[in-house]
Amino acid sequence: MTVQQAQEGSLSRPAVTDTHYPPQRAGSLLLTWGKRLLWVNMVFSFVFLYAPILVLVIFSFNNSRFAAKWEGFTFQWYGQLLTNEAIISAFWNSIIVAVSATLISTVLGTMTAIAMERFRFPFRKTYDGILYLPVIVPDIVMGISLLAFFALALDWINTALALPVDSALRPGLTTVIIAHVAFNISFVAIVVRTSLRDFNKALEEAAQDLGANEWITFRRITLPLIMPGILGGALLAFTLSLDDFVITFFTTGPGGTTLPIDVFSRIRRSISPEINAISTLMLLMSIVLVMASQSLQRRRD
C-alpha cells in the first residue's frame, strides 16, 4: 500500500484519534433520523439560496419584454446594456468610488492596525471600541448622520467662501468616497490586525537586534509578512464599496449615481429583463471576488 493510498483510506474512514470528525459509532434509530434531517435541511438551504439566483440568470436570456414568461433564448438584453449610457456611466462611477475608497482606506486602515497592535498609548481601549463601531452601527444610521453632516459642512464652506449658487459645493462622488472610507477603515484594520497578531514578533526583534531601524524592519520584515492580510482587507473594502447602496444613497448628489443607485431606482419601479441582465453580470463579478478572496486565504494559511 502506497502512502497515498493510505492517506486516501484515512480520508474515507477517519481514525478515532482524528478529532475533526464525529466518532463513527453504530447509529441508533434517533441518530439515523437526525442525519437524514440534517441532509434534508442542507438540500433545502442550498435550494433556498440558489433557486432565486438561478431563475434570475435564466430569465436574463429570455426573449420577451414580459420578464417572467419564457419566449426563447436571446442575448439582446446584454447588448442593450452596453449601449445604455446611464448604466455605463453609473458603472464607471462605481469603479472610481470603489478604487479610491479602497486605496485610501487600505493605507489608513493598515497604519491604524499597526498602531493598535505594536504600540501602547493612553485611551487605546476606548479607541479600540470606536474602531469597531462603524462595523456594528446599521448602515442606515450612518447614512443619515453623514447626510446631516455633509449638508451642514458644505453649507458652512459655501457661506464662508461666498460661493455663488451655480458653483457651490454639493454632495457627489467625493462625499460618497469620503463616506466609504469612513466605514472601510475599520474593516481593513480588523483584517490586518489579525495577520499582525498571527506572525512571530521575534522576527521583528531579530531584525532590530541586527541593526535594522524601524523603517527597514517594517519595509523588509513586517510588510511582506502581513501583505496577504492587507490584500484581503483591500479586497473586502473594494467589495463593500462596490456593493454599498444605503450609505451611498444618503451621501450622493447630482452626477454621483453609482451602479447600485441606478439599479435600485430600476428595481423599485418593476421587474424587467434588463435588470436581470445587470444582476447576472453583478453576480459574475461577485463570484470572481470570492475566488480571489479564497485564493488569498489559502496563501495566508
Add this chain to the structure above:
Amino acid sequence: MGKRRSVYLSFLLGPGAFWLLMFFVIPSLLVVVYSFMERSSSGGVIWNFSLEAYTKLFAFDPDSLFVNDFVVIFLRSFWWAILTTVACLLIGYPLAFYIAQQKPFTRTVMLFMVMIPFWTNFLVRTYAWKFILNNNGLINTFLSELSLPRVPLINTPTAVLIGLVYGSLPFMVLPLYASIEKFDYTLVEAGQDLGANYFRIFTRVFLPLTMPGVAAGCILVFIPAVGQYVVPTILGGGKVSMLGNLLAQQFGAALNWPFGSAIAVIFMILLMAGVLIYFTVEREEEAI
C-alpha cells in the same frame, strides 16, 4: 527612542483617527444634537433647543394599534428582526453542523456555495425575490398560464420576511461554521463514556462550546435586519414599513430632521441595550 516612537505613533494613528473623528464620530454626535433642535421645513434644523421631536415620538394616539404608529414601526422592526434571527439560526445551525462534518473537498465546495451569496450584491439578492413574487413575476405568470387567479405576494409581511431571511442566512452560517469546525469531537466520546445520551451531549457540551459562533451570527443577522431599508422598500413596497423607511422618509420627503434624528437616537439606544442584555444573559448562562 521614546520620542521617536511617539512621532511614529502619531504618524500611524493620526490620519485614520482624524478620518473617523470627522466622518463618523462628529456626524453621530450631530444627530444627537439635531434631535434636540427645532424643525426647519426646508430641511436641516433651526438652532433652538426643543423637545418637540421626542414628544412627537412618544405622543399617545388613540387611533393607533399601540401608543402611536411610530412605536408600532419600532416594535415591528424589532419583532421581524427577532423572527429573522431565529429562522436563520434554525436553518443555519444544522447547515453549518452538516458542512463541518463533510470530507475536506465537499466541505470546501459547500463553504464556497455559502460564500457566493454572502459576497453577492444585496440589491441583486432582493431583486431575485421581487422577480419571483411580483404581480407580473414568476409565480403569478405561471398561475395565469394555468388560468388560475393571481395571488398577492409582493408588498406583504411574508415577502419582507422571506427577503430578510434570504439576505441574512450566509451571515449566520459562516460564523457558526467557524466555531463548529473548531469543536473537539473527543469530548463527545468522553460524554458517551460517562453515559450521557445524544441530547444531553448536545445541550451540555456541543451547544455551550459553539455559543461564540451563535452569538456572532445572531448579532450579524439581527442588527442589519432591524435597520433594513432595501428589503422593506423593494419587497414591502413601502406599505409595510420598518425603521429604515421611517428614517429615510423623515430625512427625505417629510423634511423633519429633528424627528428623524430622535428616531435614530432611540433606535441606537435600544440596539445597544439589546446587545448588552444579550451578552449579559449569555455570560450568566455560561456561568451556570
